[in-house]
Amino acid sequence: MIDLRHVSKTFRKRDEMVEAVRDISLTIAQKEIVAIIGPSGCGKSTLLNMIAGLYVPTNGSIFYKGAPVSDVNTDVGYMTQKDNLLPWRTVRDNVAFPLELARVAKSERADRADQVIKHVGLDGFAHRYPQELSGGMRKRACLARMLLYGAETALLDEPFAALDAQLKLAMHDLLLKLATETGQTVVLVTHDLMEAVTLADRVLVCTRRPAMLALEQHIALKRPRDVLNVRFTNEFKELYDTLWERLRLEYHEERV
Amino acid sequence: MTASDADAASGRVRDNVAKASPPMLGSGFMVICQVALGLVLLLLWQGASGRLVDNFFISNPIDVGTRLAGWVGDGSLFLHLWATVYATVVGFFVGAVGGVVLGIWLGVSPFTSRLLSPYLNALNALPKVALAPLFVLWFGLGLESKIALAAVLVLFLVFLNTYAGVREVDQDLIDGARLMKATRTQLIGKVIIPSAMSWVFAGLKISVPYALIGAVLGEMIAANRGLGYLVQFSGSQFDSAGVFAVLIVIALLAVALNFLVEIMQHRIQQWRVVGR
Numbered sequence: 339m340i341d342l343r344h345v346s347k348t349f350r351k352r353d354e355m356v357e358a359v360r361d362i363s364l365t366i367a368q369k370e371i372v373a374i375i376g377p378s379g380c381g382k383s384t385l386l387n388m389i390a391g392l393y394v395p396t397n398g399s400i401f402y403k404g405a406p407v408s409d410v411n412t413d414v415g416y417m418t419q420k421d422n423l424l425p426w427r428t429v430r431d432n433v434a435f436p437l438e439l440a441r442v443a444k445s446e447r448a449d450r451a452d453q454v455i456k457h458v459g460l461d462g463f464a465h466r467y468p469q470e471l472s473g474g475m476r477k478r479a480c481l482a483r484m485l486l487y488g489a490e491t492a493l494l495d496e497p498f499a500a501l502d503a504q505l506k507l508a509m510h511d512l513l514l515k516l517a518t519e520t521g522q523t524v525v526l527v528t529h530d531l532m533e534a535v536t537l538a539d540r541v542l543v544c545t546r547r548p549a550m551l552a553l554e555q556h557i558a559l560k561r562p563r564d565v566l567n568v569r570f571t572n573e574f575k576e577l578y579d580t581l582w583e584r585l586r587l588e589y590h591e592e593r594v
Numbered sequence: 595m596t597a598s599d600a601d602a603a604s605g606r607v608r609d610n611v612a613k614a615s616p617p618m619l620g621s622g623f624m625v626i627c628q629v630a631l632g633l634v635l636l637l638l639w640q641g642a643s644g645r646l647v648d649n650f651f652i653s654n655p656i657d658v659g660t661r662l663a664g665w666v667g668d669g670s671l672f673l674h675l676w677a678t679v680y681a682t683v684v685g686f687f688v689g690a691v692g693g694v695v696l697g698i699w700l701g702v703s704p705f706t707s708r709l710l711s712p713y714l715n716a717l718n719a720l721p722k723v724a725l726a727p728l729f730v731l732w733f734g735l736g737l738e739s740k741i742a743l744a745a746v747l748v749l750f751l752v753f754l755n756t757y758a759g760v761r762e763v764d765q766d767l768i769d770g771a772r773l774m775k776a777t778r779t780q781l782i783g784k785v786i787i788p789s790a791m792s793w794v795f796a797g798l799k800i801s802v803p804y805a806l807i808g809a810v811l812g813e814m815i816a817a818n819r820g821l822g823y824l825v826q827f828s829g830s831q832f833d834s835a836g837v838f839a840v841l842i843v844i845a846l847l848a849v850a851l852n853f854l855v856e857i858m859q860h861r862i863q864q865w866r867v868v869g870r
Contacts, residue, residue, distance in 0.1 A: 390773060410772045412774070416770070418770070420766060422766040422767050422770040424788070435771075436775075439774050440775065
């Protein structure tokens with residue numbers, strides 16, 4: 339479904355060339371949940387931006403359902419690391435924004451928005467403005483908006499980083515439930531290994547900048563997963579250790 | 595006030611007085627002090643006139659008051675006041691609409707804005723008051739030429755602010771909307787314009803006094819009505835009491851306009867959300 343072929347990306351920062359992604363080839367199947375993990379600032383977000391069609395790869399090409407991605411890819415819902423809620427709209431109007439763009443009638447918009455707002459546990463905050471919310475709440479509003487947009491693929495850039503542990507679990511559960519329900523393909527960028535193993539069918543470990551694929555690990559844990567208890571199983575521990583063994587090298591080298 | 599003063603303020607100013615309290619005159623005690631100071635200054639003026647300085651140059655409060663009362667009595671003051679207010683208000687709206695439209699249009703069309711930028715810079719650098727003779731030629735001695743001068747001063751201030759506001763729009767917000775299938779029209783209407791609003795309001799606010807400057811300047815150059823005409827006429831008659839009387843009226847008008855702007859801003863901020 340998503341096909342990256344020898345993709346590289348180099349940015350020009352004044353006179354300096356910064357290589358963010360180097361020669362990544364990767365195929366993501368429909369309905370697959372893929373987690374990309376690596377040290378922060380390694381170029382994972384760049385990868386998502388390229389899949390969304392916001393950046394053009396310097397080398398290589400990206401195909402989405404067989405067609406090359408040449409412009410903004412409106413088949414994906416993209417939850418960026420920085421929340422991009424519109425500051426002059428209330429939470430409800432923000433969440434309903436994709437429906438408004440699609441010219442859905444006002445009352446239907448409000449109903450459906452309230453429903454997802456409840457899903458992400460923001461009921462009671464529908465009339466608030468983004469700047470009145472905490473970082474984690476804004477993230478959940480973004481998630482709600484993305485759910486309402488109903489894209490066939492979700493690109494998530496560290497979506498749960500600002501949440502406390504309890505809420506993170508609830509969101510993990512919600513994400514898995516909805517992804518199964520709607521058959522969404524999910525590409526998740528994170529630096530939380532626990533989260534990656536809990537959610538994904540496949541975990542890709544990236545090197546530090548420039549990002550290259552260091553390890554690819556299938557997560558054969560059965561679904562549906564109990565996000566709370568799956569981490570205490572032996573299989574989980576083995577997978578976690580294998581991945582951590584490779585991942586720590588990236589952090590280790592960084593310090594030397 | 596000269597045209598270079600007008601140009602000095604044509605830089606971009608962002609409205610950051612979001613938390614401004616409603617307009618107030620201060621506490622009761624302060625009001626008493628302020629009134630007392632005014633009375634003392636008037637007494638000093640009256641005392642100095644004819645003793646320290648020739649009455650011909652600085653007139654005196656009693657003569658000025660008499661002149662004002664005379665103009666109010668025969669109604670001529672209101673004729674002039676109305677002409678100036680009309681030119682200021684119409685000039686402001688014409689300039690504001692033009693500035694906002696131009697700012698948004700150029701803000702969202704990189705090609706056109708680059709094409710026009712040297713010409714717009716040249717026009718902006720030009721002291722607008724130098725255009726007055728041209729406006730008199732085009733629009734005659736009536737109100738239209740004053741409206742044109744007020745409008746052109748306002749237009750550039752509002753344009754620069756709107757343009758800056760449109761260019762400042764967070765690219766992430768635009769990308770986000772484009773990923774959700776926003777059309778170009780939706781992008782402009784639902785993301786770019788609302789996001790630039792605080793800049794537009796700042797531009798509108800700072801340009802109100804300049805509408806008055808444009809109207810008065812226009813009247814001073816060529817007119818048979820208006821406060822600018824009256825101050826010019828009094829000066830040419832060596833009537834210092836008349837000049838002071840008009841200056842007082844213009845100052846009161848300026849204060850009233852500023853007060854109006856403050857109230858409007860406060861109203862607008864009831865529903866507007868500034869920044870993040």
